[in-house]
Amino acid sequence: MNNYCCQKLDDFLDGDLAPDEQKRFDEAVAQCDSCQTAIAQQANLDAALKSAWREVAPPAGLNVTADEINLPAKPQPEHAQRALHVAQAAIATILAASLFIAISTMSRNSGDSGAGGAATSARLDAAPSVARHTDPLDAHPAVITFDQRSIGVVDESSDDSFTLVRVYSNINVADAANN
Amino acid sequence: MLRIEPYIPGLYRFALALCRNATVAEDLTQETLVRALAAANPPKQDRAVKSWLFTVLANYWRDEGRSARNRLRQTASDGAWTAESVIDSGDGPDQRLIQNETRIAILSRMQNLPERQRQVLYLRAVEEFSIDEIATTLSLNRDAVKSSLSVARKTMRSWASQQDADGRTLGPICKDELKTE
Numbered sequence: 001m002n003n004y005c006c007q008k009l010d011d012f013l014d015g016d017l018a019p020d021e022q023k024r025f026d027e028a029v030a031q032c033d034s035c036q037t038a039i040a041q042q043a044n045l046d047a048a049l050k051s052a053w054r055e056v057a058p059p060a061g062l063n064v065t066a067d068e069i070n071l072p073a074k075p076q077p078e079h080a081q082r083a084l085h086v087a088q089a090a091i092a093t094i095l096a097a098s099l100f101i102a103i104s105t106m107s108r109n110s111g112d113s114g115a116g117g118a119a120t121s122a123r124l125d126a127a128p129s130v131a132r133h134t135d136p137l138d139a140h141p142a143v144i145t146f147d148q149r150s151i152g153v154v155d156e157s158s159d160d161s162f163t164l165v166r167v168y169s170n171i172n173v174a175d176a177a178n179n
Numbered sequence: 180m181l182r183i184e185p186y187i188p189g190l191y192r193f194a195l196a197l198c199r200n201a202t203v204a205e206d207l208t209q210e211t212l213v214r215a216l217a218a219a220n221p222p223k224q225d226r227a228v229k230s231w232l233f234t235v236l237a238n239y240w241r242d243e244g245r246s247a248r249n250r251l252r253q254t255a256s257d258g259a260w261t262a263e264s265v266i267d268s269g270d271g272p273d274q275r276l277i278q279n280e281t282r283i284a285i286l287s288r289m290q291n292l293p294e295r296q297r298q299v300l301y302l303r304a305v306e307e308f309s310i311d312e313i314a315t316t317l318s319l320n321r322d323a324v325k326s327s328l329s330v331a332r333k334t335m336r337s338w339a340s341q342q343d344a345d346g347r348t349l350g351p352i353c354k355d356e357l358k359t360e
Binding site: 010013014015016038041042044045046048049050051052053055056057058059061062 | 187188191192195201205208209212279281282283285286289300301303304305309310325328329332335336339340
């Protein structure tokens with residue numbers, strides 16, 4: 001094991017020799033019977049291992065699963081795109097209307113309370129509720145899910161002034177066929 | 180579309196090399212396929228997909244393998260791996276029988292190596308992964324891979340020398356293999 005080739009045998013088998021190392025290795029191995037034997041034996045073993053493992057076939061069930069898995073897993077982009085536009089438009093309208101109502105109410109209350117102005121506070125629901133929307137008449141219906149939170153805007157200068165604003169987040173559009 | 184079907188046989192064999200139990204290997208492969216399907220950003224290129232799938236399987240075995248190992252202990256005889264159970268040594272031409280006996284012998288010897296050595300030897304010799312690919316797949320550093328591979332190779336060569344001395348050469352299947360490559 002004192003030869004250069006014996007020390008570098010694993011690097012050679014791993015393809016880890018630099019060009020100058022490879023040249024030196026080739027010269028050394030030409031004079032080394034044990035390395036020549038080891039290299040031939042390792043090539044034989046690797047080929048035998050590959051051949052033997054190829055005889056090991058997976059169970060049939062795994063192949064069936066592969067067929068199922070190779071089906072398209074994602075919704076058709078055009079359906080998702082169209083449904084997303086519908087959802088975005090609807091939600092933007094709802095948000096704008098809610099905001100308008102809230103601002104109108106607060107302005108009115110502020111005017112009622114005089115020069116001191118209104119103190120307001122907002123309360124958030126503890127946890128969002130999740131809503132789903134589907135259009136059964138659509139040939140490729142989409143399922144739209146979103147978190148829905150209610151914010152109560154309270155005018156603290158008045159006992160009876162309370163405005164409810166709904167906020168929608170985590171909007172998700174999926175092809176109904178995949179649900 | 181993610182094409183994983185061509186890699187299923189290799190994944191199953193790798194799982195078998197890891198756990199040495201046909202039932203658990205099937206579960207490992209199945210779980211790997213499910214995880215691959217659920218992945219948000221799978222790789223696009225074929226070679227990258229292959230390496231990635233083996234990484235998913237190796238990670239699952241490393242992270243979740245404890246329950247699988249417990250199951251192995253509880254059901255030691257259920258699906259226990261033997262080379263004879265996966266390679267047909269029955270009817271066939273004489274030459275084929277000799278080849279299969281050799282295959283059974285070499286698989287049995289490999290499956291008696293320690294787990295780390297089985298992993299690196301399988302990925303290098305059978306799947307032809309580079310040292311860097313093996314290191315990434317098994318979350319090891321390069322030196323650890325090379326060290327385990329070196330010991331595994333020496334053990335296998337020592338075994339092959341003994342086989343030769345006993346007159347059971349590995350010749351026939353190796354020659355066939357080299358012709359088809």
